[in-house]
Amino acid sequence: MxxxxxxxxxxxxxxxxxxxxxxxxxxxxxxxxxxxxxxDAHHHPAVMxxxxxxxxxxxxxxxFQPHPEWGPGxxxxxxxxxxxxxxxxxxxxxxCNCSAPDTxxxxxxxxxxxxxxxDAWLRPLLDGxxxxxxxxxxxxxxxxxATNISLRIERDGDDYVLxxxxxxxxxAMHPHCEIFIVMGKSDPDSPPHRQQSQILVPKDTPGxxxxxxxxxxxxxxxEGHVExxxxxxxxxxxxxxxxxxxxxxxxxARLGPGRIxxxxxxxGAAERALELLCTRALSRTTFGRRVAERSNIMDWIAxxxxxxxxxxxxxxxxxxxxxxxxxxxxxVEISAIKVAAPNVALRIVDRAIQVHGAGGVCDDFPLAxxxxxxxxxxxxxxxxxxxxxTIARRELRKYDPSFRP
Numbered sequence: 001m002x003x004x005x006x007x008x009x010x011x012x013x014x015x016x017x018x019x020x021x022x023x024x025x026x027x028x029x030x031x032x033x034x035x036x037x038x039x040d041a042h043h044h045p046a047v048m049x050x051x052x053x054x055x056x057x058x059x060x061x062x063x064f065q066p067h068p069e070w071g072p073g074x075x076x077x078x079x080x081x082x083x084x085x086x087x088x089x090x091x092x093x094x095x096c097n098c099s100a101p102d103t104x105x106x107x108x109x110x111x112x113x114x115x116x117x118x119d120a121w122l123r124p125l126l127d128g129x130x131x132x133x134x135x136x137x138x139x140x141x142x143x144x145x146a147t148n149i150s151l152r153i154e155r156d157g158d159d160y161v162l163x164x165x166x167x168x169x170x171x172a173m174h175p176h177c178e179i180f181i182v183m184g185k186s187d188p189d190s191p192p193h194r195q196q197s198q199i200l201v202p203k204d205t206p207g208x209x210x211x212x213x214x215x216x217x218x219x220x221x222x223e224g225h226v227e228x229x230x231x232x233x234x235x236x237x238x239x240x241x242x243x244x245x246x247x248x249x250x251x252x253a254r255l256g257p258g259r260i261x262x263x264x265x266x267x268g269a270a271e272r273a274l275e276l277l278c279t280r281a282l283s284r285t286t287f288g289r290r291v292a293e294r295s296n297i298m299d300w301i302a303x304x305x306x307x308x309x310x311x312x313x314x315x316x317x318x319x320x321x322x323x324x325x326x327x328x329x330x331x332v333e334i335s336a337i338k339v340a341a342p343n344v345a346l347r348i349v350d351r352a353i354q355v356h357g358a359g360g361v362c363d364d365f366p367l368a369x370x371x372x373x374x375x376x377x378x379x380x381x382x383x384x385x386x387x388x389x390t391i392a393r394r395e396l397r398k399y400d401p402s403f404r405p
Contacts, residue, residue, distance in 0.1 A: 001320050009078040016060055016085050016096075023054045024092045028366075031091050041220040042173040042213075051095035052128055062126055064098045064261065067110055070126055076257070076319035080264050084312075087268025090369070097126070099223075101134040101171050104258040105181050108198070112242045112250055117200060121179050133171040135182040135201075135228060136251065140165065144386050146251060147192040151184035151230060153199055160186075160199055160240065162207070162233040173213050173224020178203050182230070183251060186244050196247030200239040207233030217372035256327035259334050259381045263315050263341035266377060267308065269370055270345035274304045276367065277352035284355075291355060300351045307344045314340060332394050335387035342377040343384075349374060 005013065027047050034045035055061055063082050065071025074082070086092040093099040102125055109122040124130040141148035151164025162184060171177055179202055186197040201208060211227040213220060242250060278301060281292035291297055314337050321330035349371045353360030360367050378384050389405075396403045 001317060003316070005081060006078055009074070009081060012060070012063065012072070012074070012078070012082055013085065015058055016063075016082055019055065019058055019060055019096075020085060020089065020092060023051050024089050024095060027051060028089060028091060035222060042175065042222055042224055044175045044222075048091065048094060051091070052097070055096045056128075060096050061128070062097050064103045064257075065106065065110075065126070070106070070110060070122075075323045076260065077316060077323055080260075080316055080319045083261055083264030084268040084271070087265030088272045090366075090373075093265065097128045098261075099131075099171075100258060100261065102132050103261060104254045105132045105134055105179075107257060108181060108241065108250060108254050111253060112246070114238070116238065117241070121200065124178075129176070130178045131171055131174045131176040131223070132179045132181065133169050133177055134254075135166040135169045135172075135180050137168045138165060139167045139227065144383050146183075146248060147195065149183055149185055149196055149247075151182070153182075153184040153186040153197050155186075155237065155244075156234070158237050159234045160237055162199070162201065162230040162235070164230050165211075165228065166230070167227040168214060168225050169228055170221075170225050171223045172203075172210065172226040172228065174222070177223075180208075180228075181241065183247050186247070190245055193248045194245040196251075197244050198241045198247040198250050199235060200241065201230075201233065201235050205233055205235060207231045216376055219369055219372050221373075253327070255381050256322070256331075256334055259338045260315065260318055260322065262377055262381060263311070263337045264319075266341040266345045266374065267312055267315060269374060270304075270308055270341075270348045273345070273349045273352040273367060273370060274301070274308070276365065277301065277304070277348070277355050280352070280355050297355065300355075304348045304351070307347070311337065311341045311344050332391050335382075335390045338381065339384045339387050339391075342374055345374050346371065346378075 030047045031045050034047055035041065035043050062071035063074060064079055066073060066075065086096060086098060106122060106125050109118055113122055125132060137143040138150060141150055151162060151166065154161050162182060164184060179200055181198055182201050183196055183198045185195050187195050207230060209229045211229050214225045214227060216225065281297050282290060284291045318330055318333040318337050321333055349367055353367045353371065356365055356367060359365055362368065393403065
């Protein structure tokens with residue numbers, strides 16, 4: 001494994017760092033103010049379109065896309081340090097058209113979409129003229145086991161009809177969201193991993209209803225996380241992605257890259273939290289000494305640096321394995337970093353909050369919001385417990401290949 005950045009990666013890094021300094025950090029407060037001025041948590045601030053124009057002009061667009069036809073064609077290992085930089089700000093990924101869930105949805109349409117589906121939905125997503133959502137999680141079943149998915153997708157002539165409920169559907173309240181990729185059960189009598197299918201459902205389809213937006217620890221995201229109801233929701237059969245029964249396989253192909261993208265961004269958020277911790281500790285004095293001089297604070301800073309370097313190396317190794325041996329062979333590493341990165345980041349953010357005192361839990365600093373949203377990543381794309389089970393199974397099968405708990 002080569003630790004040095006490729007020349008191409010380093011060139012993108014320098015351009016992205018400059019873009020963050022010039023366009024992203026100065027506009028974070030502007031972004032929040034423009035939402036507040038409208039009194040609508042889901043308002044799309046005009047400054048975001050300004051940043052998107054600047055990103056396009058700088059050639060910092062669709063950086064995640066490994067396919068040269070659709071993006072710069074970076075490898076996972078090349079994209080990893082760029083995603084870390086984007087993770088330092090909650091608005092940077094959208095500015096560069098690298099936001100979840102769009103990235104995963106674009107990858108699904110790239111890998112499995114028909115030419116017609118790609119023309120209708122992939123191209124506008126790549127252009128950044130629309131947003132999307134991925135509807136998998138359900139309120140009535142434990143969705144950490146995707147075979148539990150119960151929303152029905154039933155063939156009726158030239159259409160499919162959907163009935164059921166979904167929730168925690170990220171991106172659904174974004175004003176530009178126009179398409180949902182929905183996973184549901186199309187054949188309950190098939191083997192467990194062949195019962196599911198995925199289908200494209202336009203947001204304005206009759207029978208698709210937004211029940212309510214869901215706050216995260218009291219924060220209402222601009223993009224929203226919603227509960228959806230599908231009642232006799234009818235879409236053309238041509239909206240089916242791949243074939244009937246391919247839904248589980250599609251979700252696995254989608255979630256592998258999505259999980260590591262989350263982890264890459266998490267490291268950037270944790271780095272920013274550590275930066276805030278250090279600057280605050282150096283600027284505040286208690287009992288005649290700077291907070292940074294206290295031995296427990298120095299321990300926290302040292303432990304943060306050690307932990308960050310470890311999870312960064314594991315992320316780079318995982319990205320390198322995905323590039324060289326494929327996502328399936330890197331499954332253990334993907335699960336490992338998906339557990340490790342959010343937990344490390346949460347610990348660093350929590351300590352940064354402590355150093356900020358009461359200020360850390362209010363919105364004068366980004367730490368409280370950062371903590372709330374990082375905490376969701378211990379659940380999103382598979383909870384910690386499922387990933388640990390995956391790792392343990394692989395480890396035990398080294399000694400007993402028949403092990404099937």
